[in-house]
Amino acid sequence: MxxxxxxxxxxxxxxxxxxxxxxxxxxxxxxxxxxxxxxxxxxxxxxxxxxxxxxxxxxxxxxxxxxxxxxxxxxxxxxxxxxxxxxxxxxxxxxxxxxxxxxxxxxxxxxxxxxxxxxxxxxxxxxxxxxxxxxxxxxxxxxxxxALAQVMELTHLEREDGQAVARAKILIIDDDVLIAMGTVDMLEDLGHEVIEANSSASALELLKAGSDVDLMITDFSMPGINGAQLAEEAKRLKPGMPILLATGFAEMPKGAITDIPRLGKPYSQAQLAREINRLLPNAPDPQA
Ligand SMILES: Nc1ncnc2c1ncn2[C@@H]1O[C@H](COP(=O)(O)OP(=O)(O)O)[C@@H](O)[C@H]1O
Ligand SMILES: [Mg+2]
Known part of the structure; x- marks a missing residue:
């Protein structure tokens, strides 16, 4: 380098x-x-x-x-x-x-x-x-x-662990790649499995393909289909799936009425963890 x-x-x-x-x-x-x-x-x-x-x-x-x-x-x-x-x-x-x-x-x-x-x-x-x-x-x-043997053993252990723990599969959508990457890191750090999409269109593709997602966190202002529109469509595709709409201060246009739970941007890892625990009560508590 x-x-x-x-x-x-x-x-x-x-x-x-x-x-x-x-x-x-x-x-x-x-x-x-x-x-x-x-x-x-x-x-x-x-x-x-x-x-x-x-x-x-x-x-x-x-x-x-x-x-x-x-x-x-x-x-x-x-x-x-x-x-x-x-x-x-x-x-x-x-x-x-x-x-x-x-x-x-x-x-x-x-x-x-x-x-x-x-x-x-x-x-x-x-x-x-x-x-x-x-x-x-x-x-x-x-x-x-x-040793290589140890490496393989570790990989094996990790996989078994992952199956035993009921961690959530979370779909995160943000057009800002750095923010998406940061959120992926925070969520993985909390023990969750994360799928990242950088546009509403690719998120919808994933959902339509039947990806088994437990929770979706989407940015609001994105080019093309915005987060609120994506959420409406996602609700139709996956009725039971909780959705969080991440929005910066005063980012939501007036009159954009939505009953989707909001997550203020920027959010901390602790805030993320709290919201996820509220929407997915069975998710593992990282503090436990
Ligand atoms: N090598 C450094 N020397 C002085 N301050 C630092 C250094 N690295 C990080 N910081 C401080 O920590 C903050 C956070 O760093 P970082 O997470 O990399 O974010 P960013 O670089 O985008 O501000 C910086 O804004 C700066 O105040
Ligand atoms: Mg830096």
Whole structure:
């Protein structure tokens, strides 16, 4: 990814790589890891408008009792910058979905939340160390995988687990790919199975094809068929299926009367979980 990262940070920022030759292996979706690294590097760049240095390191780390990680061996991917850093309040909220200190259009506030979701899914963690004017250290921990046999065993276990737990199958529709991706991460993080569609038309195709969906969450303002129209059509196709209409403040035009439950945008993972538990009382409680 060296070229892509160098292009993304521009000439004022020095990129340094410290990749341990004996770094162990972890099992993860490489696309998601690449996206996570790119997000961390762009955050570092954004924190260094006057230039600086970003160090990307990969090494082995051990988690001990008392850590928020299960004791064991991890592959650690760190992105360290010499930027403006974060004050305590920002640091506390940094991984919150939609939390951003950047101006509208520059930040979505979804980067760290997605990365956190990825790490948690893999039984790893995202750790942030930062202070004003002291730069930021972001560390991603992935559990070490030692043998192919173990990898296969894990995959098997996961599948059995998935069948045993009555998790919900949720269809999410948003034309904003980043928001859709962020929501998918939050829902998967809550233990649900998620299908993503980026238009009402493709959602309707899925429903018409008989996809067994337990719950549908749709954005309201989308080009073509809007969320309220999609909901009406979906009700005809799947009468019992609960639907949530996600709308930003004042996004619903006057006179658009709909009895579909609404979810205010932006929503947090906790709000999502609450609404899902209300509409699907048998869904697993992630807090339990
Ligand atoms: N490397 C960093 N240095 C300083 N602040 C950071 C850094 N990374 C993240 N932040 C803070 O955390 C917030 C959330 O980051 P993120 O989830 O990636 O969303 P976004 O980059 O879209 O704002 C940023 O807006 C910023 O305030
Ligand atoms: Mg970001």
């Amino acid at each position: 060296r070229n892509l990262l160098e292009r993304s940070v521009g000439p004022g920022v020095e990129l340094q790589f410290e990749i341990a030759q004996d770094a162990p292996l972890a099992l993860a979706d490489s696309n998601q890891v690449e996206l996570a690294l790119l997000n961390l590097v762009i955050n570092a760049r954004d924190a260094m408008s006057d230039g600086g240095r970003i160090t990307i390191a990969v090494d082995r780390a051990k988690a001990n009792n008392g850590d928020d990680l299960k004791p064991g061996q991890y592959v650690r991917l760190s992105v360290v910058d010499t930027g403006v850093g974060m004050d305590a309040e920002t640091l506390k909220r940094a991984i919150e979905p939609f939390f951003s200190t950047k101006e509208v259009g520059k930040g979505t506030g979804l980067g760290l939340s997605m990365i956190h979701g990825l790490a948690v899914q893999l039984d790893g963690a995202l750790k942030l160390v930062s202070a004003p004017d002291k730069g930021t250290r972001a560390e991603l921990y992935f559990p070490v995988t030692t």
